[in-house]
Amino acid sequence: MCGAFVEFFDTNSIISIHCTGVGINYGQIANNLPTPSxxxxxxxxxxxxxxxxxxxxxxxxxxxxxxxxxxxIGLGNEYLQRMTDPNQAQSWIxxxxxxxxxxxxxxxxxxxxxxxxxxxxxxxxxxxxAMQNVYNALTNLGLNKDIYVTTAHSFAxxxxxxxxxxxxxxxxxxxxxxxxxNFHAETGSPFLINAYPFFAYKDNSExxxxxxxxxxxxxxxxxxxxxxxxxxxxxxQIDSVYSAIRALGHGDIQVKxxxxxxxxxxxxxxxxxxxxxxxxxxxxxxxxxxxxxxTPAKPSTPVDIYVFxxxxxxxxxxxxxxxxxxxxxxxxxxxxxIGLQGFLPRMDYSASRKNVVYLLNRWGKDVH
Numbered sequence: 001m002c003g004a005f006v007e008f009f010d011t012n013s014i015i016s017i018h019c020t021g022v023g024i025n026y027g028q029i030a031n032n033l034p035t036p037s038x039x040x041x042x043x044x045x046x047x048x049x050x051x052x053x054x055x056x057x058x059x060x061x062x063x064x065x066x067x068x069x070x071x072x073i074g075l076g077n078e079y080l081q082r083m084t085d086p087n088q089a090q091s092w093i094x095x096x097x098x099x100x101x102x103x104x105x106x107x108x109x110x111x112x113x114x115x116x117x118x119x120x121x122x123x124x125x126x127x128x129x130a131m132q133n134v135y136n137a138l139t140n141l142g143l144n145k146d147i148y149v150t151t152a153h154s155f156a157x158x159x160x161x162x163x164x165x166x167x168x169x170x171x172x173x174x175x176x177x178x179x180x181x182n183f184h185a186e187t188g189s190p191f192l193i194n195a196y197p198f199f200a201y202k203d204n205s206e207x208x209x210x211x212x213x214x215x216x217x218x219x220x221x222x223x224x225x226x227x228x229x230x231x232x233x234x235x236x237q238i239d240s241v242y243s244a245i246r247a248l249g250h251g252d253i254q255v256k257x258x259x260x261x262x263x264x265x266x267x268x269x270x271x272x273x274x275x276x277x278x279x280x281x282x283x284x285x286x287x288x289x290x291x292x293x294x295t296p297a298k299p300s301t302p303v304d305i306y307v308f309x310x311x312x313x314x315x316x317x318x319x320x321x322x323x324x325x326x327x328x329x330x331x332x333x334x335x336x337x338i339g340l341q342g343f344l345p346r347m348d349y350s351a352s353r354k355n356v357v358y359l360l361n362r363w364g365k366d367v368h
Contacts, residue, residue, distance in 0.1 A: 022289045023050035023072075023306035024327075025259055028057065030313040032330045035348050036063035039310070042332065043069065045342035052258065052306045054113065056096040065103035072108040072258075072306070073097070075134065080112055080123050083130035086137070093137040101143070108148050109134055110258070114194065116173050117154035127151060128179050135187055148189040151180070152258040155195050155237060158244060164297065165225040167240030168247055181245060184253045190304075193241050194259035197233040198272060198281070198321075205271045208233075214262075214277060215284035228296035234260060234285070239297040254301065260285070261308035263321035264335050273321050275336045282307060282327065283338035 026039065034042075040063045043051065052072040053060060061071070075083065075092070082088045097106060111131045115123050131149055138144040155161070157177065159170040169177050184191055197213040211218035213233045220231040230236040234257070241255045262281035266273025285305070292302040312326035312335065326335055332344030 022048065022286055023052055023304075024048050024310050025052045025054075025261075025306050025308040026060070026310045027054055027308075027313050027316075029316045030311065030330060031315055033311055033313075034330060034332065034344060036060040037348050038345050040064050040067060040069075042328075042342055042344040050306070052110075058096070058100070061100040061104045061106075065100070068105070070105050070107045072110060073106055074110045074113065075130070077112050077115060077118075077120070077123055080115070080126040080130045083111065083133050084126050086133045089130070089133035090137040090140060093134065093141065093143075097138075097143070097147070098141060101146075106147055108150065108189075109138075110150055110152050110192065112151045114152060114154040114156075116176055117156040124176060128176070128183060131180070131183060135183075144187070149187065150184070150189045150192050152192040152194055155193060155199075158240060161237060161240035163221070163223040163225060164228070164230065164236045164239035165223050165243050167243030169244045174248065178248050181248055181250045181253060185250055190254040190256045191241070191245060192256050192258035193238070194308075195234060195237045195241075195257050196260060196262075197237070198262050200233060201272050202266075202270055210272065210277070214280045215288065216280065223296075226297065230296055235295040235303070238303065239295045242295075242297055254304070256304040256306075258306050259308040260305060261325045263324045264326075265324040266321035267319045270319060270321050273324070279336040279338055286338065 024043070033039075036057070036059050039060075044067065049068050050070045050072075051064075052074075054074045055076060056073040061073075064071070073096070079092070083092070097109070100106065111134055112123065112127050115127045118124070131151060135144060135149040138147055138149065157169055157173055158167060160166055160168045181191070183189070201208045201210060201213045209218055210216075212220065212231070215232045215234075218231060220229055221236070222229050228239075230239075238255055238257065245251075245253055245255070262278040263270070263273040264275040264278040285307070289303060289305060294301045295303060307327070309325045309327070311328050311330050312324055314323055314330075316322040324335075327338075328334055
């Protein structure tokens with residue numbers, strides 16, 4: 001099973017298991033995180049090969065140079081207005097992408113995060129033009145075949161998600177989503193959704209089965225229209241997005257989950273936010289990803305998921321849960337054990353490579 005257990009060079013039986021298909025969100029809203037070069041070593045030891053950022057941090061992109069990590073980088077919502085100017089979009093690509101692509105594998109740029117579910121009408125209007133200009137800037141440099149452009153949506157853009165076959169977007173957002181779907185169809189890029197069964201359970205724990213949201217054995221539900229059986233909420237949520245997209249006339253756009261996870265701590269009113277539930281959710285999810293499962297409506301398309309998140313982030317605003325989605329504490333110890341063993345160097349790996357190599361050689365570990 002793909003999981004997460006990290007040690008500080010306490011290398012008792014370190015095991016690497018390749019997590020095919022799993023990505024990790026590497027957020028940095030914290031003041032106590034390890035340096036990017038140490039994180040690069042951690043992810044390498046875990047064999048995680050896909051990372052999603054919320055910006056284009058040059059320190060991170062440089063630290064991961066010549067690694068096998070595929071990156072999703074982000075343009076925050078604060079950039080949307082500027083990206084409506086083609087010249088500024090071109091300048092951003094030339095400054096934040098072009099210098100790194102020869103050594104760092106950038107595969108995707110997300111333009112904005114959860115814009116349509118927010119209340120900034122200017123951002124909503126600017127979203128598609130910004131996406132188009134970023135794509136055109138890549139095209140001008142011959143990079144549009146290598147790097148795709150998309151945006152990540154909150155699940156709150158759906159008006160209905162039950163049963164999955166009746167999935168529908170909010171009526172007030174349809175005009176924007178229709179245009180974005182046309183962009184995806186034209187450029188071959190995926191539709192990204194942030195999906196958290198935790199929220200559904202927290203808000204309605206008396207009606208929602210905990211086993212159903214945690215991928216534990218349960219009777220599940222059957223969609224009365226398709227007769228498809230669902231044994232977990234996340235797959236039902238993904239298929240409801242496919243249904244909503246199909247209702248707007250598109251059947252060939254892939255849905256990817258840009259965020260999902262479960263908090264290990266929460267406020268008193270955040271029902272279900274416990275280390276055990278987080279361990280079950282992420283452990284069971286990673287096990288299914290390793291099996292390359294598809295959803296009931298898309299059984300031949302393995303789910304494509306970025307888990308949220310790599311670290312607890314102590315400066316995130318909002319309820320307590322927001323600061324407790326990490327698989328790891330910033331010091332490199334696991335928040336809970338879901339099976340995979342890796343290690344975080346005590347020192348900056350790039351700055352002290354000789355020392356790290358010496359230590360690893362002492363323990364009989366191979367370093368490349």
